[in-house]
Amino acid sequence: MNARWRYRPMTKKIETAHSFGLRAEDMAVLILRLKGYRILARRYKTPVGEIDIIARRGRVVAFVEVKARAVLSDALSCLRPQNRARIIRTAEHYLAATPEAADYTLRFDFIALAPPFSWRHLDNAWLAPT
Template sequence: MTALSRRAGYRLGLRAETWAALILRLKGYRILARRYASPVGEIDIVARKGKALVFVEVKARPDMDIAHESIRPNQRARIVRGAEAYLSRHPKYVNHDLRFDAVLIAPGRLPRHLIAAFDAGR
């Protein structure tokens, strides 16, 4: 992968996360963090709605099915580790209901929010 294509991919990811955050806000979520990074994993978006604390993976791909399939088990494990790190730094959310969602983005399609796209055990 060239530096140019990495840079283009990075910009695409930022745009996709911006769209995802907008969609979530319109659905009543409060965005707590974007691109939350810890030594054990990164989470694209951390959001809250009521008593639900939601860790969101954003995937932008040429097609919705490819976007969904791109959330691999190793990424899920990284997101779960990142969520654990987030909770250790923000203990006020420990009693919230935890959920792992995904927002899928593909050209020419409306973004798709998958509620409970995976669980911590998968």
């Protein structure tokens, strides 16, 4: 287990939302790698937005959004339509910059996490408008 992900509820150090998010992304990368994915990019940033993880397995390229909350049900319910639209725009930017990715099946995944060990990976969590 990644020692940085260890849940320490009794520590006096207050963890920032940013560092909590980075640790959640580290955990999501570990989950994806264990499921056989190859990580193509992390925190892919463009002028239109950011994608947490871009991963490939076989002929599938997945654009993955990661959300972490104290309770898994909260993490599962926090992905809003605005987030999805931003991720879709950023994926379009990635595809324009990486034309070979267009030869793959593309999908949008969502990983929800709650410390210490609760997680859910939703394959094809939403569809891009055609």
